[in-house]
Amino acid sequence: DVKVTQSSRYLVKRTGEKVFLECVQDMDHENMFWYRQDPGLGLRLIYFSYDVKMKEKGDIPEGYSVSREKKERFSLILESASTNQTSMYLCASSATGQGAYEQYFGPGTRLTVT
Template identity: 95%
Template structure:
């Protein structure tokens, strides 16, 4: 069975803190994605990665960075957390290649920045 896990379900951080959100998949997928989801705005893509050490900016990369040192792990980093980064963060992965593949999502991390 497909499995994507995220390090925390709930996280509370203070403004200015550096925050790490971890995502791990056990399906040997090459493609991994980070989204944030906010009421009324839907899912918005932050960053994605097609392979180890590779990253691409999504629609809203400002204030975020990512790290992909191993194939199974994709980390989202908030360099200096701000209150407007309070959100639900979702990680997803898909197999590689030109075919159409559905994205498998993790359970999400609800981040609150105070």
């Protein structure tokens, strides 16, 4: 089974702090994604990566950056956390190839910025 793990289930940070969210997948997937989930808005794509050191902006990249130094690990960075970044953050991974494309999700990190 595909396993996607996230470093924390719950996180509380103060405004202005630098925040790191870590995600690791164990299935050698090429693609990794960061979403935020807010009630009534569904999931919105922040960034994704299709290879080591490669990244592309999603729909809401402002205030975020990412890092992918190893294939299995994808980090989301909040350079200076703000209260409007309080949300559930979901990491996902997927393979590339015929008939694939479904994404496998981690359990999520609920981040509260006070």
